[in-house]
Amino acid sequence: MSRRLLVLRVNGLAREAAVDEHHTLLEVLREDLHLTGTKHGCELGECGACTVLVDGEPWLACLTLAVDVEGCEITTVEGLAAPGRPDPLQSAFAELGAAQCGYCSPGMLVSARALLDANPSPTRDEVRHALAGNLCRCTGYEAILDAVLLAADRDGSARAAAHVAGGGDRGDR
Amino acid sequence: MMRLPPFARLAPRTLAEAVEMLADQGPGAAVVAGGTDLYPNMKRRQVEHHALVDLRAVEGMRGIREEPGGGISIGATTRLSHLAGSSAVPRALAHAASVIASPQIRNMGTVGGNLCLDTRCSWYNEPEDWRTAVGFCLKAAGDVCRVAPAKSHCWAVASSDLPPVAIALGASVRAVGPGGERTFPVADLYRDDGIDHLALLPGEIVAELLVPPVDGLRVTYRKIRRRGSIDFPELGVAASVRLAPEGICEAATIVLGSVASAPVRCREAEDLLAGRPLTPEVIEEAAAAAAHPAKPQDNTDLSHVYRKWVIPIHVSRALQSLS
Ligand SMILES: Cc1cc2nc3c(=O)[nH]c(=O)nc-3n(C[C@H](O)[C@H](O)[C@H](O)COP(=O)(O)OP(=O)(O)OC[C@H]3O[C@@H](n4cnc5c(N)ncnc54)[C@H](O)[C@@H]3O)c2cc1C
Ligand code: SF4
Ligand code: FES
Numbered sequence A: 001m002s003r004r005l006l007v008l009r010v011n012g013l014a015r016e017a018a019v020d021e022h023h024t025l026l027e028v029l030r031e032d033l034h035l036t037g038t039k040h041g042c043e044l045g046e047c048g049a050c051t052v053l054v055d056g057e058p059w060l061a062c063l064t065l066a067v068d069v070e071g072c073e074i075t076t077v078e079g080l081a082a083p084g085r086p087d088p089l090q091s092a093f094a095e096l097g098a099a100q101c102g103y104c105s106p107g108m109l110v111s112a113r114a115l116l117d118a119n120p121s122p123t124r125d126e127v128r129h130a131l132a133g134n135l136c137r138c139t140g141y142e143a144i145l146d147a148v149l150l151a152a153d154r155d156g157s158a159r160a161a162a163h164v165a166g167g168g169d170r171g172d173r
Numbered sequence B: 001m002m003r004l005p006p007f008a009r010l011a012p013r014t015l016a017e018a019v020e021m022l023a024d025q026g027p028g029a030a031v032v033a034g035g036t037d038l039y040p041n042m043k044r045r046q047v048e049h050h051a052l053v054d055l056r057a058v059e060g061m062r063g064i065r066e067e068p069g070g071g072i073s074i075g076a077t078t079r080l081s082h083l084a085g086s087s088a089v090p091r092a093l094a095h096a097a098s099v100i101a102s103p104q105i106r107n108m109g110t111v112g113g114n115l116c117l118d119t120r121c122s123w124y125n126e127p128e129d130w131r132t133a134v135g136f137c138l139k140a141a142g143d144v145c146r147v148a149p150a151k152s153h154c155w156a157v158a159s160s161d162l163p164p165v166a167i168a169l170g171a172s173v174r175a176v177g178p179g180g181e182r183t184f185p186v187a188d189l190y191r192d193d194g195i196d197h198l199a200l201l202p203g204e205i206v207a208e209l210l211v212p213p214v215d216g217l218r219v220t221y222r223k224i225r226r227r228g229s230i231d232f233p234e235l236g237v238a239a240s241v242r243l244a245p246e247g248i249c250e251a252a253t254i255v256l257g258s259v260a261s262a263p264v265r266c267r268e269a270e271d272l273l274a275g276r277p278l279t280p281e282v283i284e285e286a287a288a289a290a291a292h293p294a295k296p297q298d299n300t301d302l303s304h305v306y307r308k309w310v311i312p313i314h315v316s317r318a319l320q321s322l323s
């Protein structure tokens, strides 16, 4: 039941917080670090609204103790965009109406980012499986699948263009 | 926010240390691995623990190893996503892991946590205020079973996906406790009692799952659930057969999940298969018998009538896939 000074690496920055050991990563992100992009839905593991990336893998912040991810690289939706430049997934979601109320979007976006980082050109079915832990009450999912595939397409074209120009690996993020 | 109640968290580095810490903390302490079962249950105030021994950092407890004798050892804190993606383990076991919960939960949840999953019931896995309004039950704070009030027995359901297929593979569990270590068949880890469903001795921790060499055994696992993701099994069917060259079934194991407080062996059906070829007629006969030992109660998402009715259908499909 003790309180501890914790250093978490969130979106590439070391963030310090004094946290109760039984507090979840979701509580610490939202309430101590004021990163409210990560949403709380069911808080029981069922909806995926609280999804964040831990060392690049989608985890549920509502069932993870903050102390358990000390030393890990944590990515929240706030960490997807480069300054002034949204992640291609964010642009595609906005363009295709893949967010309606938007409550599921932060979780969808980070789950989709993990997928595209591991598998840059997924099939529609692979996208479906990767997002199977993220519930959406609004869109009916099709627009979300379309948006992820569009972003994958653009990622691919950007990579191809960068390659032709003799540039680096990824000019898109 | 639905918050966890306060508890002391201990983070041992070795299994011996974990066993010692658990014993030191006395009754009311528990181990936690991925927390994907325990934390929701604690948030809903179904269980209370003043201290949790976190197994995540225990060295040597994570990972899949080939054993000198040809079998495979799966450390208890091996994550489900690792098991699902492993080509070293029998395909049916990897498949069972791949259909558990969701991608996020498979990244967090462990094999040991899955084997030791608390039993589930639609009267129990509810928030505290819901249960306060409706009334508590035998399994937590009450004095009556809401499912079958006439008996003082808890029928909460063994709802994890790995145990049936682990039993069909002939796997064992190695457990370590204050009194030393022991290795026993996975089936012996369970008791058909929704409250006291694990046959672990006080203070014992599951260290690894030991899968013997498959050696020609054909194994399959089918999971029936409401949605194609996230949901717990409403029925799990694991089956394994060993066929002689002429197609005669030398031995069969059929195990049902989610129909009782422990995995259920279908001995009558197994006996019907022994010494016979897996023809459609033999399969139908065995599949019908497989439903006999299952007595699902009305305490999961789908009705108990439906869950009983579909047993032969899915046992039959499982056996067909092995023939
Ligand atoms: C939304 C949701 C859906 C789910 N769907 C499924 C599903 O479809 N199928 C399924 O099988 N499960 C499902 N689960 C349950 C759970 O996520 C998995 O079973 C997971 O494998 C549990 O592992 P864990 O490491 O997270 O367990 P924990 O929560 O850490 O532990 C579970 C229990 O086992 C005990 N325990 C853990 N490790 C050990 C050990 N080594 N020795 C002794 N005791 C131990 C703990 O004390 C606790 O009582 C679901 C959970 C959620 C929240
Ligand atoms: S089966 Fe009965 S005693 Fe057991 S959890 Fe359900 S209502 Fe409670
Ligand atoms: S808030 Fe974490 S899964 Fe719903």
Ligand code: FES
Binding pocket: A098, A099, A100, A101, A102, A103, A104, A105, A135, A136, A137, A138, A139
């Ligand atoms: S956009 Fe509203 S929940 Fe997905």
